[in-house]
Every structure is written in C-alpha cells, then in structure tokens.
Amino acid sequence: MRLLKERIQRDGQVLSNEVLKVDRFLTHQIDPELMKAIALEFVREFADSGITKVVTIESSGIAPALFTAYTLGVPMIFARKVKSLTLSDELLTTEVYSYTKKGTRTVSISKKGLSSEDNVLILDDFLANGEAALGLIDLCHQAGAEIKGIGILIEKSFQPGREKIEAAGYNVHSLARIASLKHQQVTFIDE
Amino acid sequence: MRLLKERIQRDGQVLSNEVLKVDRFLTHQIDPELMKAIALEFVREFADSGITKVVTIESSGIAPALFTAYTLGVPMIFARKVKSLTLSDELLTTEVYSYTKKGTRTVSISKKGLSSEDNVLILDDFLANGEAALGLIDLCHQAGAEIKGIGILIEKSFQPGREKIEAAGYNVHSLARIASLKHQQVTFIDE
Numbered sequence: 001m002r003l004l005k006e007r008i009q010r011d012g013q014v015l016s017n018e019v020l021k022v023d024r025f026l027t028h029q030i031d032p033e034l035m036k037a038i039a040l041e042f043v044r045e046f047a048d049s050g051i052t053k054v055v056t057i058e059s060s061g062i063a064p065a066l067f068t069a070y071t072l073g074v075p076m077i078f079a080r081k082v083k084s085l086t087l088s089d090e091l092l093t094t095e096v097y098s099y100t101k102k103g104t105r106t107v108s109i110s111k112k113g114l115s116s117e118d119n120v121l122i123l124d125d126f127l128a129n130g131e132a133a134l135g136l137i138d139l140c141h142q143a144g145a146e147i148k149g150i151g152i153l154i155e156k157s158f159q160p161g162r163e164k165i166e167a168a169g170y171n172v173h174s175l176a177r178i179a180s181l182k183h184q185q186v187t188f189i190d191e
Numbered sequence: 192m193r194l195l196k197e198r199i200q201r202d203g204q205v206l207s208n209e210v211l212k213v214d215r216f217l218t219h220q221i222d223p224e225l226m227k228a229i230a231l232e233f234v235r236e237f238a239d240s241g242i243t244k245v246v247t248i249e250s251s252g253i254a255p256a257l258f259t260a261y262t263l264g265v266p267m268i269f270a271r272k273v274k275s276l277t278l279s280d281e282l283l284t285t286e287v288y289s290y291t292k293k294g295t296r297t298v299s300i301s302k303k304g305l306s307s308e309d310n311v312l313i314l315d316d317f318l319a320n321g322e323a324a325l326g327l328i329d330l331c332h333q334a335g336a337e338i339k340g341i342g343i344l345i346e347k348s349f350q351p352g353r354e355k356i357e358a359a360g361y362n363v364h365s366l367a368r369i370a371s372l373k374h375q376q377v378t379f380i381d382e
Contacts, residue, residue: 029268029304030253032261059249059269066254070223077220078250113220 001041001175004153005188007034008176014184018128018156026125026153027060032067038175039067042123042151045173046072049148051121053077053114055140057096057107057132060125064153068123077113079136081105092142096135099128107132109139116144127152127174130161137168149173156181157189192232192366195344196379198225199367205375209319209347217316217344218251223258229366230258233314233342236364237263240339242312244268244305246331248287248298248323251316255344259314268304270327272296283333287326290319298323300330307335318343318365321352328359340364347372348380 011024025031042064051072056065057079069076081096090111097104114120122136133150140147150165155174158181162172177189204212216222233255242263247256248270260267272287282299289296305311313327324341331338341356346365349372353363368380 023301024303028271028301029266030257030260031266032257035257036261059253059271062250062253063257063267066221066223066226066257069221070227075220075222076254080219080250110214110219112215 001038003034003037004176007031008154008178008186012186014181014186017181018159020154020156020178020181020186022125022154026063030063032063035063035067036071038064038153039071041175042068042121042173043071046121046149046151049121050119051148052118053145054121054123055079055109055114055136056123057081057136061123064125065123068121068151072121077109079107079109079139081107092139094135094138094142097129097131099131107135107139109143111143114140114143114145116146118143118145119148120145121149121151122147123151125153127155127161127165127172128159130164133161133165134168137165137170151175154178192229194225194228195367198222199345199369199377203377205372205377208372209350211345211347211369211372211377213316213345217254221254223254226254226258227262229255229344230262232366233259233312233364234262237312237340237342240312241310242339243309244336245312245314246270246300246305246327247314248272248327252314255316256314259312259342263312268300270298270300270330272298283330285326285329285333288320288322290322298326298330300334302334305331305334305336307337309334309336310339311336312340312342313338314342316344318346318352318356318363319350321350321355324352324356325359328356328361342366345369 013021054069091108093108152174180187202215245260281302284299343365
C-alpha cells in the first residue's frame with residue numbers, strides 16, 4: 001500500500017536493525033484518515049469472505065480494526081492483555097510472549113464475543129515474530145470460529161512471523177512488507 | 192444521548208452498586224456504528240472550539256476518540272499506561288490511580304505529540320472518580336496545550352469525578368449520566 005509505505009518513510013524512525021517506531025501516526029498519535037484508507041485496503045481484500053467479526057489485540061490494533069469493522073458493517077473485538085475486575089467471567093485465554101516487553105502475558109477474549117457462527121478477520125498493526133497473531137488464532141480456535149485471514153499493517157519480513165502463520169495454514173495480507181531496517185533505512189520488499 | 196442510554200439498558204450488566212459492565216459494545220466488543228453516533232454528539236458540542244487534537248487513554252477510550260477525531264479532521268493521541276521499549280524518549284508522565292485495578296500507574300504522552308499550539312478535547316469512556324481524566328489534564332498542562340473540554344461517554348454521577356474536574360475549572364460533557372446502579376438497575380439523571 002503506497003500511502004502507508006510513504007508514511008513509514010516520512011514519519012517512521014528506525015531505532016535499531018529490528019525496531020521501527022511509528023508513534024507519529026499509528027501506535028501513539030493516530031492519523032484517522034490513514035486508518036480509513038487502510039480499512040478500505042482490507043475491505044477490498046476481504047469483502048467477499050463473509051466476515052462477521054474483526055478481532056485484534058489492544059492497543060495499537062484497535063484503530064485500524066475499528067475502521068475496518070465499520071466499513072465491513074460488523075462488530076470489532078479487541079483481546080485484552082490484562083484481566084480487569086469487570087472482565088473476569090467466562091474468558092477464553094492464551095499466553096503470548098512479547099519480544100518488545102520481554103515477557104509472557106495472558107491475553108483473553110470473552111466467550112460471549114466469538115462463536116462457531118463467526119467468520120473472523122484478525123488484524124494487527126505489526127507482524128514480527130508472530131506471537132500476537134498466533135495468540136489471536138488460538139483464541140478464535142477455542143471459540144470454534146473460522147479464520148478467514150490475517151491482515152497486518154506493517155510486516156517485518158526479516159522476522160519469522162509470516163512463516164509461522166503460513167505454516168499454521170493461514171493467509172497473511174500485509175500492507176507494507178519491510179525487507180530490512182539496516183543502516184537506519186527502511187527497505188520494503190518489492191511487490 | 193438517547194441511543195447510548197438505550198444501549199446501556201439493553202446490553203449493560205450491573206455487577207454491583209458501583210460497577211457497570213459494557214463489554215458487549217464498548218470496552219471489549221465494540222459497535223462501530225454506535226461509536227460513529229457518539230462522535231457526532233461530541234462534534235456537535237465541540238465543533239466551534241477549534242480542536243486540534245483529541246486525547247484519550249488506552250484502551251477503551253481509543254474507539255470513540257478515533258471516530259471523533261476523524262469527524263473533526265484532527266489527529267488523535269492515546270496516553271499509554273505501560274512504557275514500552277519503543278516509546279521511551281522525551282515523555283510527559285503522570286501518575287493515575289485506578290480503583291478498578293487497585294493500583295497506581297504511570298501514564299505517558301510523547302512530548303512531540305502535544306504543544307502549546309494545541310486545543311485539546313479530552314475523551315474517555317467512563318468518568319467515575321476522575322483519576323484518568325485528571326491525569327490527562329495534567330499531561331496537557333505539562334505540554335502547555337489548552338483544554339477545551341472533557342467528553343465522557345458514561346458518567347457515574349454518584350462518584351466524585353465530575354465534581355473534581357469542575358473544581359479544577361473544566362467543563363464536562365457526558366453523554367449518559369448514571370444516578371444509581373442500586374437494585375441491579377441503571378437509573379439515569381433526568382436531563
């Protein structure tokens with residue numbers, strides 16, 4: 001997606017060979033117009049998949065998932081990383097390791113939110129090692145829901161996330177695939 | 192706002208005299224159409240305030256804040272509750288006590304995100320004891336930004352949040368004001 005790649009080049013900051021910071025338009029300050037354009041890309045890809053729910057994980061996945069759900073005319077659910085007092089009954093849970101946070105945590109979705117009737121589009125902001133996406137896949141499995149695809153905004157293609165998800169049998173649709181962050185530069189995969 | 196009040200009556204669950212669970216349309220599963228209607232309410236109230244940024248706090252504030260920012264044509268920023276490796280430089284921080292989580296945590300916004308040029312609309316899903324809103328007010332102060340108003344979806348008016356914010360000199364605009372959750376019933380303030 002040209003618009004997203006241009007925005008990454010303009011406003012992204014390469015912090016290391018592995019870390020790209022996009023807090024000026026996606027992970028902290030959010031550009032709503034860009035989220036809408038991103039939603040239209042995902043809708044174009046998944047319009048014929050009979051999606052009934054868009055599933056993401058807090059917090060940076062919420063904005064693109066919300067606009068995509070809005071455009072598809074379906075509800076959105078975000079998996080929670082922390083159990084709160086008001087979200088304790090009948091949870092589906094899974095363990096997700098975060099390389100950024102260097103720790104494992106429980107991620108949960110309410111059993112009421114997903115069922116075997118659902119066709120799910122999983123969306124997330126980043127795909128790196130695939131841990132978050134595999135956690136969301138596990139939660140959908142537990143609910144008996146059918147996963148129609150995994151939509152990703154920024155894929156770090158030099159990390160094994162895509163490989164793991166494809167090995168699990170799922171289709172990954174990424175809007176920007178980064179080949180390398182070496183030399184403080186973002187290089188995209190030619191497509 | 193009639194639509195929100197009806198939704199609370201239909202899909203909200205009163206867990207105790209103090210706790211209302213709205214995870215079927217706001218805090219876990221989100222109804223994007225409702226978020227859009229909510230955004231239009233806030234825009235009607237704040238359209239003439241010259242808002243340049245909508246500021247909220249993760250995670251449940253993101254959806255209504257995003258649609259409101261989109262409708263106003265301005266960026267949205269969400270304050271983060273957890274410091275991540277990629278968001279460590281030049282942060283404005285404040286301490287927020289959560290009665291739900293029973294603990295204090297640091298909430299932060301990037302210095303790059305807000306400046307003295309900004310007119311801010313602060314938005315949040317709930318107003319109870321006012322801790323989160325006062326934390327966001329403090330962050331805006333630190334940035335030198337002007338706060339044009341505080342928009343709240345669900346105000347628990349039997350708790351002291353509104354009083355504290357008004358005492359600090361700010362206008363609170365709440366879409367649904369709850370007088371009581373006693374007897375497992377949601378009673379709204381007559382307006």
